[in-house]
Amino acid sequence: MVDSGGDYFSVDSVLAEETAIPCLFQCGANGIGRALDPSSGLEDVNPGANVDLPIWLLTELAKRDMITIKQPKWYGERMRRKIQAGAGVENLRLRCPYFYDVALLLHSIERGPALAEFAMKTFQARYKELLIKAHTNQTPQEMTRLQSLLCTEEAVLFEAARQSMSAFSRWRFGGRPLAMKGPMKRRLDGARVNGH
Amino acid sequence: MRPAIEFSPCDLEYFAEDETITIVPNFSLPTFSQSTIPCIGGSYGPFRPNIEVEVPFWLAIAFHKRKSCRIKPPAWLATDRLQGILDEEKSTAAVFQPVPFHYLEIAKVLFAEAKDCFGADMLKIKELVEDICKVRMSKICAGLQVLQGPMTVKLNNLSAMECNIVRPFFQGSLAQFQALAGTPSQPQL
Numbered sequence: 001m002v003d004s005g006g007d008y009f010s011v012d013s014v015l016a017e018e019t020a021i022p023c024l025f026q027c028g029a030n031g032i033g034r035a036l037d038p039s040s041g042l043e044d045v046n047p048g049a050n051v052d053l054p055i056w057l058l059t060e061l062a063k064r065d066m067i068t069i070k071q072p073k074w075y076g077e078r079m080r081r082k083i084q085a086g087a088g089v090e091n092l093r094l095r096c097p098y099f100y101d102v103a104l105l106l107h108s109i110e111r112g113p114a115l116a117e118f119a120m121k122t123f124q125a126r127y128k129e130l131l132i133k134a135h136t137n138q139t140p141q142e143m144t145r146l147q148s149l150l151c152t153e154e155a156v157l158f159e160a161a162r163q164s165m166s167a168f169s170r171w172r173f174g175g176r177p178l179a180m181k182g183p184m185k186r187r188l189d190g191a192r193v194n195g196h
Numbered sequence: 197m198r199p200a201i202e203f204s205p206c207d208l209e210y211f212a213e214d215e216t217i218t219i220v221p222n223f224s225l226p227t228f229s230q231s232t233i234p235c236i237g238g239s240y241g242p243f244r245p246n247i248e249v250e251v252p253f254w255l256a257i258a259f260h261k262r263k264s265c266r267i268k269p270p271a272w273l274a275t276d277r278l279q280g281i282l283d284e285e286k287s288t289a290a291v292f293q294p295v296p297f298h299y300l301e302i303a304k305v306l307f308a309e310a311k312d313c314f315g316a317d318m319l320k321i322k323e324l325v326e327d328i329c330k331v332r333m334s335k336i337c338a339g340l341q342v343l344q345g346p347m348t349v350k351l352n353n354l355s356a357m358e359c360n361i362v363r364p365f366f367q368g369s370l371a372q373f374q375a376l377a378g379t380p381s382q383p384q385l
Contacts, residue, residue, distance in 0.1 A: 100376060120376040124344055127369060132341050134365060135333070153372060160364035164202065168361050171205030172304065 012152060016098035016105065020052035023067040055105050062109050072096070075103065075115060083122050088129030092122075092151035099151040126154065134161035202364055208356050212301035213254040219265040220248050253302065257309050267313045269306060272296060275317050278324035285331045292332060292353035300329060300357045336362055346374040 007013040029045040036051055045051065050070075053061070061067045073079065074095035082090055092099045103119035130146055131154060138146070143162075150158055203211075214237075221243040225231040232241030233255075240251045248268070251259075259265040271277065272295070281293050296302065303325045306313065314321055336358060339351050343366075351362075 100372065104375060116376065116378060120345075120373075123372060123376055127343065128341060131365075131369065132337065135337050135340070135362070157365055157368040157372065160368055161362075164361050164364050168205055168357065171209070172300070174308075 012098070012156075013101065015152075016101035017056040018054050019096060019098060019102050020054055021058055021072050021102075021106065022070045023051055023053045023058060023061075024070060025049045025051060025067055027066055029066075055102065059105075059109055069106070069110060072102075072106075074099065075106075075118060080118060083118075083125065087122060087125030089149070090126075091149050092126075092154070093149065095151075097152050100153045123154075130154070131157055131161075134158045135165055203360050205357065205360070208298070208360060209301045209305065211356070212298035212305070213252065213257070215253050215296075215298055215302060216250045217253050217256050217270060217302075218248050218250050218268040219256045219259060220246060220268065221259065221265045222246070223264045253305070257305065260310050267306070267310045269310075269313050270296070270302065272299070273303060273306070273314075273321060273325075275320055275324065278321060278328065282324055282328050282331065285328060285335075289335065289338075292335065292351070294353045295328070295355055297356050299355055300325070332358060333361075340366065340369075343369060343373070346370060346377050 025045050025047055028047045031043055033040045033042040033045050036045065036053070053067070058067065058069065062069060074092075079090075079095070096102055100119050100123060103115050107116045107119075130149060133146060134157070147155060147158060222245050223243060224245055225233070225241065225243045230241070231243050232239040233243070237252070240255060241249060243249060256265065256267050260267055272281075281295060285293050303322075307318070307322055311318060332355075336351065336354070339349055340362065343349050354362075
Protein backbone atom coordinates (compact mmCIF):
# COMPACT_ATOMS: atom_id res chain seq x y z
CA MET A 1 0.00 0.00 0.00
CA VAL A 2 2.86 2.38 -0.55
CA ASP A 3 1.81 4.28 -3.63
CA SER A 4 -1.28 2.62 -5.01
CA GLY A 5 -3.19 5.83 -4.49
CA GLY A 6 -6.27 4.49 -2.76
CA ASP A 7 -7.28 5.19 0.81
CA TYR A 8 -6.41 2.16 2.88
CA PHE A 9 -9.32 2.54 5.26
CA SER A 10 -12.01 3.40 2.75
CA VAL A 11 -14.19 0.49 1.69
CA ASP A 12 -15.28 2.37 -1.40
CA SER A 13 -11.70 2.91 -2.45
CA VAL A 14 -10.92 -0.79 -1.99
CA LEU A 15 -14.00 -1.79 -3.97
CA ALA A 16 -13.15 0.67 -6.70
CA GLU A 17 -9.76 -1.01 -7.06
CA GLU A 18 -11.55 -4.31 -7.59
CA THR A 19 -13.01 -3.13 -10.88
CA ALA A 20 -11.87 -5.34 -13.73
CA ILE A 21 -10.23 -3.58 -16.65
CA PRO A 22 -9.56 -5.32 -19.97
CA CYS A 23 -5.84 -5.73 -20.61
CA LEU A 24 -3.58 -7.25 -23.20
CA PHE A 25 -0.65 -9.30 -21.95
CA GLN A 26 2.59 -8.26 -23.64
CA CYS A 27 4.53 -11.22 -22.31
CA GLY A 28 3.55 -14.59 -21.02
CA ALA A 29 3.02 -15.45 -17.39
CA ASN A 30 3.44 -18.94 -16.04
CA GLY A 31 1.04 -20.74 -13.74
CA ILE A 32 -1.54 -18.05 -13.12
CA GLY A 33 -4.06 -18.86 -15.87
CA ARG A 34 -6.51 -20.55 -13.52
CA ALA A 35 -6.04 -17.91 -10.83
CA LEU A 36 -7.01 -15.09 -13.12
CA ASP A 37 -9.84 -16.91 -14.82
CA PRO A 38 -11.06 -20.17 -13.29
CA SER A 39 -12.74 -21.18 -16.54
CA SER A 40 -9.51 -20.92 -18.46
CA GLY A 41 -8.20 -24.19 -19.84
CA LEU A 42 -4.57 -23.24 -19.60
CA GLU A 43 -2.20 -22.95 -16.67
CA ASP A 44 -0.19 -20.22 -18.32
CA VAL A 45 -1.11 -16.89 -19.83
CA ASN A 46 0.19 -16.53 -23.37
CA PRO A 47 1.56 -13.30 -24.79
CA GLY A 48 -1.22 -11.41 -26.49
CA ALA A 49 -3.97 -12.83 -24.29
CA ASN A 50 -6.92 -10.63 -23.41
CA VAL A 51 -7.62 -10.72 -19.69
CA ASP A 52 -9.73 -8.64 -17.35
CA LEU A 53 -7.55 -7.58 -14.43
CA PRO A 54 -8.46 -5.70 -11.25
CA ILE A 55 -6.90 -2.28 -10.95
CA TRP A 56 -4.71 -3.09 -7.94
CA LEU A 57 -2.97 -5.79 -9.95
CA LEU A 58 -2.88 -3.79 -13.11
CA THR A 59 -1.00 -0.93 -11.48
CA GLU A 60 1.98 -3.13 -10.73
CA LEU A 61 1.97 -4.95 -14.05
CA ALA A 62 1.68 -1.75 -16.05
CA LYS A 63 4.68 -0.34 -14.21
CA ARG A 64 6.73 -3.30 -15.46
CA ASP A 65 5.35 -2.89 -19.00
CA MET A 66 3.95 -6.40 -18.94
CA ILE A 67 0.50 -5.40 -20.15
CA THR A 68 -1.27 -2.82 -22.24
CA ILE A 69 -4.42 -1.37 -20.76
CA LYS A 70 -7.35 -1.20 -23.10
CA GLN A 71 -10.07 1.37 -22.85
CA PRO A 72 -12.94 -0.06 -20.80
CA LYS A 73 -16.12 0.28 -22.79
CA TRP A 74 -17.73 2.61 -20.26
CA TYR A 75 -15.12 5.22 -21.17
CA GLY A 76 -15.26 4.38 -24.86
CA GLU A 77 -16.29 6.43 -27.84
CA ARG A 78 -19.91 5.25 -27.75
CA MET A 79 -20.26 6.22 -24.12
CA ARG A 80 -18.74 9.61 -24.76
CA ARG A 81 -21.30 10.30 -27.43
CA LYS A 82 -24.08 9.18 -25.13
CA ILE A 83 -22.90 11.40 -22.30
CA GLN A 84 -22.67 14.30 -24.67
CA ALA A 85 -26.20 13.69 -25.88
CA GLY A 86 -27.78 13.33 -22.47
CA ALA A 87 -25.74 12.77 -19.36
CA GLY A 88 -28.75 12.66 -17.11
CA VAL A 89 -30.33 9.54 -18.57
CA GLU A 90 -27.28 7.30 -18.53
CA ASN A 91 -27.26 4.61 -15.87
CA LEU A 92 -23.70 4.77 -14.57
CA ARG A 93 -24.33 2.34 -11.74
CA LEU A 94 -24.93 -0.37 -14.31
CA ARG A 95 -21.84 0.49 -16.37
CA CYS A 96 -19.35 0.97 -13.58
CA PRO A 97 -20.35 1.57 -9.97
CA TYR A 98 -17.17 3.57 -9.29
CA PHE A 99 -17.14 5.55 -12.49
CA TYR A 100 -15.10 8.52 -11.22
CA ASP A 101 -12.73 6.70 -8.88
CA VAL A 102 -11.82 4.22 -11.59
CA ALA A 103 -11.33 7.05 -14.07
CA LEU A 104 -8.95 8.77 -11.65
CA LEU A 105 -7.07 5.54 -10.95
CA LEU A 106 -6.66 4.76 -14.63
CA HIS A 107 -5.68 8.34 -15.24
CA SER A 108 -2.94 8.07 -12.64
CA ILE A 109 -1.60 4.95 -14.37
CA GLU A 110 -1.84 6.12 -17.95
CA ARG A 111 -1.21 9.83 -17.48
CA GLY A 112 -3.38 10.72 -20.44
CA PRO A 113 -5.45 13.87 -20.06
CA ALA A 114 -8.43 12.57 -22.03
CA LEU A 115 -9.89 10.31 -19.36
CA ALA A 116 -9.83 12.82 -16.52
CA GLU A 117 -11.33 15.41 -18.79
CA PHE A 118 -14.12 13.07 -19.79
CA ALA A 119 -14.84 12.22 -16.14
CA MET A 120 -14.93 15.91 -15.27
CA LYS A 121 -17.30 16.67 -18.11
CA THR A 122 -19.54 13.78 -17.11
CA PHE A 123 -19.67 14.93 -13.52
CA GLN A 124 -20.41 18.51 -14.49
CA ALA A 125 -23.28 17.47 -16.71
CA ARG A 126 -24.71 14.98 -14.27
CA TYR A 127 -24.33 17.40 -11.37
CA LYS A 128 -26.45 19.83 -13.26
CA GLU A 129 -29.05 17.36 -14.40
CA LEU A 130 -29.34 14.84 -11.56
CA LEU A 131 -27.59 15.74 -8.34
CA ILE A 132 -29.06 19.20 -8.01
CA LYS A 133 -32.48 17.63 -7.71
CA ALA A 134 -31.57 16.09 -4.36
CA HIS A 135 -32.65 19.19 -2.45
CA THR A 136 -35.93 19.61 -4.24
CA ASN A 137 -39.20 17.96 -3.53
CA GLN A 138 -39.72 15.06 -5.86
CA THR A 139 -42.17 12.23 -5.77
CA PRO A 140 -40.81 9.03 -4.22
CA GLN A 141 -41.00 7.32 -7.61
CA GLU A 142 -38.92 10.03 -9.22
CA MET A 143 -36.40 9.85 -6.37
CA THR A 144 -36.04 6.10 -6.77
CA ARG A 145 -35.61 6.50 -10.51
CA LEU A 146 -32.92 9.15 -10.02
CA GLN A 147 -31.10 7.11 -7.40
CA SER A 148 -31.02 4.03 -9.60
CA LEU A 149 -29.07 5.99 -12.22
CA LEU A 150 -26.32 7.24 -9.92
CA CYS A 151 -22.95 5.62 -9.48
CA THR A 152 -21.58 5.21 -5.97
CA GLU A 153 -19.77 8.54 -5.69
CA GLU A 154 -22.85 10.40 -6.88
CA ALA A 155 -25.15 8.39 -4.65
CA VAL A 156 -23.13 9.42 -1.58
CA LEU A 157 -23.70 13.08 -2.39
CA PHE A 158 -27.32 12.56 -3.28
CA GLU A 159 -28.01 10.64 -0.09
CA ALA A 160 -26.25 13.27 2.02
CA ALA A 161 -28.45 15.97 0.55
CA ARG A 162 -31.59 13.92 0.98
CA GLN A 163 -30.80 13.16 4.59
CA SER A 164 -30.09 16.73 5.60
CA MET A 165 -33.25 17.81 3.83
CA SER A 166 -35.42 15.22 5.52
CA ALA A 167 -33.87 15.92 8.93
CA PHE A 168 -34.78 19.55 8.39
CA SER A 169 -38.38 18.92 7.46
CA ARG A 170 -38.76 16.43 10.27
CA TRP A 171 -37.54 19.06 12.71
CA ARG A 172 -39.65 21.76 11.12
CA PHE A 173 -42.97 20.02 10.89
CA GLY A 174 -42.62 18.02 14.04
CA GLY A 175 -42.89 14.64 12.42
CA ARG A 176 -41.58 11.77 14.41
CA PRO A 177 -39.52 9.04 12.76
CA LEU A 178 -41.82 6.29 11.66
CA ALA A 179 -42.42 3.83 14.45
CA MET A 180 -41.73 0.29 13.50
CA LYS A 181 -45.02 -1.46 13.60
CA GLY A 182 -45.52 -5.17 13.28
CA PRO A 183 -47.77 -6.28 10.48
CA MET A 184 -51.33 -5.70 11.48
CA LYS A 185 -53.10 -8.95 12.10
CA ARG A 186 -56.14 -9.48 9.99
CA ARG A 187 -58.54 -12.30 9.72
CA LEU A 188 -59.05 -13.81 6.33
CA ASP A 189 -62.45 -12.18 6.00
CA GLY A 190 -60.85 -8.78 6.49
CA ALA A 191 -62.15 -8.08 10.01
CA ARG A 192 -59.70 -6.60 12.50
CA VAL A 193 -58.30 -8.73 15.30
CA ASN A 194 -57.76 -7.66 18.95
CA GLY A 195 -60.18 -4.78 18.61
CA HIS A 196 -57.77 -2.71 16.44
CA MET B 197 -15.51 10.11 0.54
CA ARG B 198 -16.40 10.58 4.18
CA PRO B 199 -19.65 12.28 5.09
CA ALA B 200 -19.02 15.73 6.49
CA ILE B 201 -19.43 16.58 10.14
CA GLU B 202 -22.94 17.75 10.49
CA PHE B 203 -25.15 19.38 13.06
CA SER B 204 -28.65 18.09 13.40
CA PRO B 205 -31.46 20.66 13.28
CA CYS B 206 -31.97 20.05 16.99
CA ASP B 207 -28.35 21.04 17.67
CA LEU B 208 -28.93 24.29 15.83
CA GLU B 209 -32.07 24.91 17.81
CA TYR B 210 -29.97 24.49 20.92
CA PHE B 211 -27.40 27.01 19.64
CA ALA B 212 -30.18 29.44 18.78
CA GLU B 213 -31.31 29.47 22.37
CA ASP B 214 -28.30 31.62 23.21
CA GLU B 215 -29.79 34.55 21.33
CA THR B 216 -31.28 37.22 23.51
CA ILE B 217 -34.91 38.20 23.63
CA THR B 218 -36.93 40.76 25.59
CA ILE B 219 -39.37 39.60 28.22
CA VAL B 220 -41.67 41.32 30.64
CA PRO B 221 -41.48 39.43 33.94
CA ASN B 222 -44.41 39.43 36.33
CA PHE B 223 -42.41 38.55 39.42
CA SER B 224 -39.62 40.12 41.38
CA LEU B 225 -36.51 38.62 42.83
CA PRO B 226 -35.28 39.48 46.33
CA THR B 227 -33.13 42.58 46.42
CA PHE B 228 -30.11 41.04 48.17
CA SER B 229 -29.06 39.64 44.79
CA GLN B 230 -29.92 42.93 43.03
CA SER B 231 -32.92 41.06 41.59
CA THR B 232 -30.62 39.22 39.19
CA ILE B 233 -29.87 35.59 38.46
CA PRO B 234 -26.13 34.90 38.40
CA CYS B 235 -25.27 32.24 35.82
CA ILE B 236 -22.03 31.03 34.28
CA GLY B 237 -22.70 32.98 31.12
CA GLY B 238 -23.32 36.20 33.06
CA SER B 239 -26.00 37.47 35.36
CA TYR B 240 -29.41 38.14 33.97
CA GLY B 241 -31.88 40.61 35.27
CA PRO B 242 -32.92 42.60 37.16
CA PHE B 243 -36.34 41.05 37.24
CA ARG B 244 -39.02 43.41 38.42
CA PRO B 245 -42.69 43.19 37.55
CA ASN B 246 -43.62 44.92 34.30
CA ILE B 247 -40.08 46.13 33.61
CA GLU B 248 -38.71 44.84 30.32
CA VAL B 249 -35.48 42.91 30.52
CA GLU B 250 -33.29 41.16 27.97
CA VAL B 251 -32.50 37.52 28.69
CA PRO B 252 -31.27 34.52 26.71
CA PHE B 253 -33.87 32.66 24.81
CA TRP B 254 -33.68 29.52 26.95
CA LEU B 255 -34.32 31.50 30.11
CA ALA B 256 -37.27 33.26 28.51
CA ILE B 257 -38.81 29.95 27.48
CA ALA B 258 -38.26 28.50 30.95
CA PHE B 259 -39.97 31.49 32.56
CA HIS B 260 -42.75 31.39 30.06
CA LYS B 261 -43.44 27.76 30.82
CA ARG B 262 -43.90 28.74 34.47
CA LYS B 263 -46.17 31.55 33.33
CA SER B 264 -43.97 34.07 35.04
CA CYS B 265 -43.24 36.32 32.08
CA ARG B 266 -44.57 37.63 28.82
CA ILE B 267 -42.28 37.23 25.80
CA LYS B 268 -42.03 40.16 23.43
CA PRO B 269 -41.46 38.72 19.97
CA PRO B 270 -38.38 40.13 18.23
CA ALA B 271 -38.95 43.15 16.00
CA TRP B 272 -38.32 41.26 12.79
CA LEU B 273 -40.97 38.69 13.66
CA ALA B 274 -43.85 40.97 12.76
CA THR B 275 -46.15 40.95 9.76
CA ASP B 276 -44.93 44.11 8.02
CA ARG B 277 -41.23 43.39 8.51
CA LEU B 278 -41.60 39.83 7.25
CA GLN B 279 -43.71 40.97 4.32
CA GLY B 280 -40.97 43.44 3.44
CA ILE B 281 -38.30 40.75 3.59
CA LEU B 282 -40.42 38.41 1.50
CA ASP B 283 -41.04 41.04 -1.20
CA GLU B 284 -37.36 41.96 -1.35
CA GLU B 285 -36.43 38.30 -1.43
CA LYS B 286 -38.72 37.69 -4.38
CA SER B 287 -37.71 40.75 -6.36
CA THR B 288 -33.94 40.27 -6.17
CA ALA B 289 -33.04 36.86 -7.47
CA ALA B 290 -29.30 37.00 -6.87
CA VAL B 291 -29.11 38.49 -3.38
CA PHE B 292 -30.27 37.05 -0.08
CA GLN B 293 -31.82 39.38 2.43
CA PRO B 294 -30.00 39.70 5.73
CA VAL B 295 -32.25 37.81 8.12
CA PRO B 296 -31.33 36.90 11.69
CA PHE B 297 -28.84 34.03 11.69
CA HIS B 298 -31.18 31.74 13.59
CA TYR B 299 -34.49 33.01 12.24
CA LEU B 300 -36.00 29.60 11.51
CA GLU B 301 -35.10 28.17 14.89
CA ILE B 302 -36.35 31.16 16.87
CA ALA B 303 -39.57 31.31 14.90
CA LYS B 304 -40.19 27.63 15.38
CA VAL B 305 -39.58 27.63 19.13
CA LEU B 306 -41.71 30.73 19.63
CA PHE B 307 -44.56 29.27 17.59
CA ALA B 308 -44.41 26.11 19.64
CA GLU B 309 -43.84 27.51 23.13
CA ALA B 310 -45.22 31.03 23.20
CA LYS B 311 -48.15 31.21 20.83
CA ASP B 312 -49.88 33.87 22.93
CA CYS B 313 -47.19 36.50 22.39
CA PHE B 314 -48.19 36.97 18.75
CA GLY B 315 -51.85 37.64 19.31
CA ALA B 316 -54.08 37.46 16.25
CA ASP B 317 -51.25 37.67 13.71
CA MET B 318 -49.87 34.25 14.59
CA LEU B 319 -51.08 32.39 11.50
CA LYS B 320 -50.10 35.18 9.14
CA ILE B 321 -46.61 35.39 10.63
CA LYS B 322 -46.18 31.65 10.49
CA GLU B 323 -47.17 31.66 6.84
CA LEU B 324 -44.76 34.47 6.04
CA VAL B 325 -41.81 32.70 7.68
CA GLU B 326 -42.75 29.60 5.74
CA ASP B 327 -42.83 31.54 2.47
CA ILE B 328 -39.51 33.25 3.13
CA CYS B 329 -37.93 29.89 3.87
CA LYS B 330 -39.30 28.43 0.64
CA VAL B 331 -38.18 31.33 -1.53
CA ARG B 332 -34.71 31.22 -0.01
CA MET B 333 -34.42 27.47 -0.45
CA SER B 334 -35.26 27.70 -4.12
CA LYS B 335 -32.70 30.48 -4.49
CA ILE B 336 -30.10 28.32 -2.78
CA CYS B 337 -30.81 25.50 -5.21
CA ALA B 338 -30.46 27.92 -8.11
CA GLY B 339 -27.17 29.09 -6.61
CA LEU B 340 -25.86 25.56 -6.29
CA GLN B 341 -26.73 24.90 -9.90
CA VAL B 342 -24.04 27.25 -11.18
CA LEU B 343 -21.34 25.14 -9.59
CA GLN B 344 -19.21 23.86 -12.47
CA GLY B 345 -15.86 23.14 -10.94
CA PRO B 346 -13.75 23.61 -7.84
CA MET B 347 -14.64 27.27 -7.47
CA THR B 348 -16.70 29.47 -5.24
CA VAL B 349 -20.37 30.18 -5.43
CA LYS B 350 -21.63 33.35 -3.88
CA LEU B 351 -24.25 32.59 -1.25
CA ASN B 352 -24.22 35.47 1.21
CA ASN B 353 -26.49 35.98 4.19
CA LEU B 354 -27.46 32.37 4.58
CA SER B 355 -28.92 31.46 7.93
CA ALA B 356 -27.52 28.73 10.15
CA MET B 357 -30.18 26.22 9.19
CA GLU B 358 -29.82 26.85 5.48
CA CYS B 359 -26.06 26.49 5.66
CA ASN B 360 -26.45 23.27 7.49
CA ILE B 361 -28.86 21.84 4.92
CA VAL B 362 -26.59 22.40 1.96
CA ARG B 363 -23.31 21.72 3.76
CA PRO B 364 -22.88 17.95 3.18
CA PHE B 365 -23.92 18.11 -0.45
CA PHE B 366 -22.00 21.26 -1.24
CA GLN B 367 -18.81 20.10 0.43
CA GLY B 368 -19.01 16.67 -1.17
CA SER B 369 -19.60 18.11 -4.62
CA LEU B 370 -16.72 20.52 -4.29
CA ALA B 371 -14.46 17.70 -3.12
CA GLN B 372 -15.51 15.58 -6.08
CA PHE B 373 -14.95 18.44 -8.50
CA GLN B 374 -11.57 19.01 -6.98
CA ALA B 375 -10.61 15.36 -7.21
CA LEU B 376 -11.55 15.29 -10.87
CA ALA B 377 -9.85 18.56 -11.64
CA GLY B 378 -6.66 17.01 -10.31
CA THR B 379 -5.72 19.55 -7.69
CA PRO B 380 -3.68 17.69 -5.09
CA SER B 381 -4.61 19.55 -1.92
CA GLN B 382 -7.31 18.24 0.40
CA PRO B 383 -10.47 20.32 0.78
CA GLN B 384 -10.61 22.28 4.03
CA LEU B 385 -13.75 22.47 6.12
